[in-house]
Amino acid sequence: MEPVAEAVEFLVITGVSGAGRRTAAHALEDHSWYVVDNLPPELMPQLLQIARDRDFTKVAVVLDVRTRSAFQQLPAAFAELGRAGVLPTILYLDASDEVIVRRQESVRRPLPLQGADRLLDGIRRERRLLGDLRARADVVIDTTDLNVHDLTDRVVELAAGGGPDRIVFTLMSFGFKNGVPIDADMVFDLRFLPNPFWVPELRPQNGLAQAVAQYVLTQPAAAEFLASLRQLVDTVLPGYRREGKQHVTMAFGCTGGKHRSTAIVEEFAGRLRADGLAVTVRHRDLGLE
Template identity: 55%
Template structure:
């Protein structure tokens, strides 16, 4: 395989660990961070996976594979495969762990047997798995103890550890719309700009939109417009921060006026500009009803 530090694979994560310690949550969090994730992969398939990713160039810059005891006897070869993969490649092994007591409680909560318990108890399965994984755990680059984590806290920790440098932890869409066409069904928050004078009644502005400077100046110079945008942006700051803590990675702020052409468009553009200053937030603007009659 070509050196993964070249134009092919940039990073490779092997995610493993104790059953019930949060591998699925970690895998989902990595997918949200735009990692290419393959679940329940036998260790022997890691090399072909990385060879394939290397051949497609930059299309798969970050690859994560979840490998665990569901692979049965095949799993025993993971330490040897890891030693081979680490030779010249940016491969890291992430091990998820939790206390026996916590793992037992989690299996009992979902009413599922441990994959290795056989005719024994859940604790028998956990102890057997821990014994099989001892060498793998010792070779791990990152160990995450999830004993005191809920799924949101684990996802947040994964995001903190494996986000691309400078990447956003939350994507915010600021969407303008017209109330006469209905509320956007995917809106998390809605702002109503119909308290401002409507440029539609100004013949010089009627044919223009909120993307035009003349309309933006007209809207933003109205009494209460700047104060509202300042206050609304300030109010959204703790909301977006809370979304990040709760691992909600996408949200939509809908800004409406009557037809979605003037006031909402101008306000959405200005509001988005303010919100781009928030750390860890990627802001995009969408005009849902612009161009509709």
């Protein structure tokens, strides 16, 4: 009996120029992925067949606006991949306009759709062209505040997720005063809980400290919230698995991102792990990254 060929993991890397597509591609190449840059979308089914013929099990394609009008072929290409039994994971990289302008000016390269206009004009054209891909992305990473090493770590972490039925949850704490993260699938506002900031002995600490965590988690509303949240995860999991989604980012915000959100994220991550789910944790505004 011939051995059964191993399933192919197929990842699409996309996003605006200057957001880190090349860094993501290099990170995957360094971890044994076969990466093709700037492939016309209509060739993705042929690439899948080549991967199967050559026993490549991890394949990534960088799709961006350099292919221009070829983006019209994306729906048909994704449909053909689906008929071949593969649901590609889409990783979308984004960053603020200001950061992209700064990065592009540092390398002194125009954007593909900039023409004779300003960098901002080129960025806005890219965002319009990439709108559908961003909407259907499985994972969005905001690289505004990430350096090359941070982004590499995030990409490798996501790419190591596992098989088609395994979902990795990223739980992120953040502070609303610093902005809502753009790379979250779900956002929860924890400002309904009493704020440890107003307790003098707790103010200098954060949600990783036992005293702060106990203060937050012993609130009746916190217990009710965590129980309801666990039910929510059970509700959406079957649908996510059916749709082939492998990564879910849940963001929990409080005023500064240091007390309530941090404590809730740590507690909920422990509960999900205890139930056998894969979880990673990020504390965006805690100053640990």
